Amino acid sequence: MLPQPFTPQFLSQLETLRLRTRKEFLGGHSGSYGSPRRGTSLEFADYRRYAPGDDLRYLDWGIYARSDRLYIKLFREEVDLFAYVFIDASASMAFPSVREKFLPASHIGAALSYVVLANHDHVKIHLLGEPSASISSPFYRGRRRMVDCVQFTAATTPAGRMDMAASLAHHLQKLRRPGKAILISDFLIPAASYQQGLNLLRAFNLDIAVIQVLTRLEVEPPFASGGVNLIDSETNAEINLQWDDRARQNYQAKLAQHNSEIRSFCHQSGIHYSLYVTDRDFSGFIFATLPAIGLFK
């Protein structure tokens, strides 16, 4: 049984979607995604001079009639897609609780995985965390593997510290095929760390989409006015500050600036970016926000 929100109706809505890629990959099997190779699809790609041995069926007789030269029509090859879903499984994703942050993040990952599976493409889920705790699923293909996707993420408890660049590098060592990479995290890490991580993905010739997941408590911390002693969920570092309206406004301004920097970096790097605050409508995010940023065809 799939958990909420993966109802039959929700799944059928997902089946109508297809991931959009801005790059062409060399696929393993025939599929529905463009490949740099020439193949036998219906989509015209180019011409080339006829050479003996070419299949006469592809001769463009119109050009021959006009120019008395023989040209062969070339078509795109359509291949299957390899999608990699990277989900942040560090301790910060368990704040304020797994149910409120990590679960929505894993549901986004599962929903996107289902979109891939429904198109008979390949999907692999990677959990980012400490290098020793970083694990990944096998490649899944076909709708029926949706249950495995969900169970894989559900069996995980977020914990430990995460260095995004190091963790991604750890996973990329095992990647053999380029494809679509979807990175889901709260991105509450220094800019240098996530930029280095995303550059690693880019260097691996992956088409990247970034989804930042935050809870409402992180957007609007609910501390009562007065002295506050904050403890970092990952590092256990402590910080004291005086919390009041001014501090609250200051915090929200800094968070907005931080998110803006992520968005700006993604834009410059050709990466899809979207922010999901977990108290918002999940279906709306999947079926309205993500298509709006061009993640789906």
Place this chain on the structure above:
Amino acid sequence: MEFLNPIALYGLFTLPLLLIPYLLRRKPRRYVFSSLLIFSAMGADPTVRPWGRLRLPLIFFLQLLLLALMIIALGEPVFTASPSRVAIVMDNSASMQALEDGKSRFVLARERAADIFAELGSGAVLDLYLTAPRLERFGGVSFSPSEAARALHGLTPVDLGEAPLDYNNALSQLAREQKYDRVYLITDRPARGHSGAARVVTVGRPRANFAITSFAVHHGSLADARLNASAEIANFSSSDARLKIILRGNGAPIATRELAIAAGAYASAVFEGLPLHAFFEAEIDSRDALDLDNRSFAVASTTKMLRILGISPRPQELNSLRAITGVELDIVAPADYEKSDRSRYGLEIFHFAAPAVLPRNPALFILPPNQSELVDLRERATNPSVSGWREGHPLTRYVNFALFRPRYARPLKPQLPGENIVLSAEGSLVFATMKHGLRYLVLGFDPFPFLGQENLPMSIFTVNMIDWFFAFSGARGKATGEPIPVSAAQSGDQIITPAGERFSLRPGATAFPATRYQGIYQLMRQSEKSLIAVNLRDVNESDLRRPAPIELGGESDARSSESTLMPFWPYFLLAALLLLMLEWFIKPRMARSGRRFELRRRHAV
């Protein structure tokens, strides 16, 4: 401006305590947060300012002001006009001779008085009063401040105890009757409460002191010509002490003794077999606060008689005592006891009777009524047998207790510390105690009538009792302030005081009253000279640990103080009430806005 209840102002020191609830409320709350990245970017310092910057709300300052106003109102502030008619009452009792850092309390009192004079205008009129021997005006005239300062300079404290006086009433009455704007009492006693016109200025602090509370030289017994001396020393301090007592005869040392005295306790030293001297002096070798009570004087009794005052509803049984040689007996009915002159007697025997307060002579109580100050009586016992007695005690010497059979007894239940001399199976039969240097003996049976050889054990016990009291009934001397009785003074009779002053006695005078100083007084009559020892015998003056406070209060002198005091503490109280109302008004609004904010935040979360 001054405060009628200045002690309340110490409450101002508690004002900072108001911060505590605010600080507790500000104790930083701990939260675990996903990441501190954004907070670090805000510039929060991870190490310092654990309490944050202390920002106190308006309500705190209102509460602070409210508390301060209430405390000031409790202090009862008054505006004072400079008084023009002032009385200065100087405590000149013996305890004012105690030393405070090299200066006597009386000198300190003079300095305080000089300060008061300096505060008064030159046109002020001052009257000086002294407290000992009684509260009376000094000099009979009024002084200007400068004259009063000169007059005070010639005054010294006397060796007298303080007269039992309700100072609150006395000072108020003085202010009312003599129309004084202000009455200052300068004393070594603390004051409690406040009064409109009366002010108490306290000099000195509680001090440890040792004192000879009793000293007497007497014959060993009715049949013994040798002299014995006994001294009782009190330790008015909080630590045990070892003291050396020096006994002098005619000024020359004749014996010494060392005594260990527990804190707050009394100890006695007995010197036996002393040679005859004109007078004796006991001194304790101690550098304590009050030097006066470290010395005591005594004159050996020359009489070989014991004068007994019997108080009994059955005089015929007591009459049998006259059979004992050396006993002189007067008997009065219990109802006549208070009227009788008791100063001539060396022993008072209360036979089935008891006085309202303990007598100022040694006393023997025979089956006193129940609920006396010394003992309670248990149930009666017929033919009780003696089960134990103090061996070697003067009262039990030569008594064959196997044959000692009172016909009727009621065992005693002592109410004071003392010695049980003779015991029966049911309880004590003979109980001895000592208080204020006087011997008291209580019998749970009636030893009278004195039957001589017909009841030898009881007769020997009776003679022992008489001997025991006689040994202690030597010339105890007089207390300072107590008149020296003179029987029909004649022209030329004189009294020479210890300071060498000579006072001629008026013909026919019966007493010399001016015994203000301790020492040996000489009564010169014709060619005859007799010595009288006068000592300070007031433990209240010697015990400097915690003098009884003077209670001031009441409105009896309010009329006299109206002209100089204008109280305005009610205005402070009114201001405090207004503030309280303002706080009531502000606090719920703040609470409401706080709740609204909290609800909004929760809703947002």
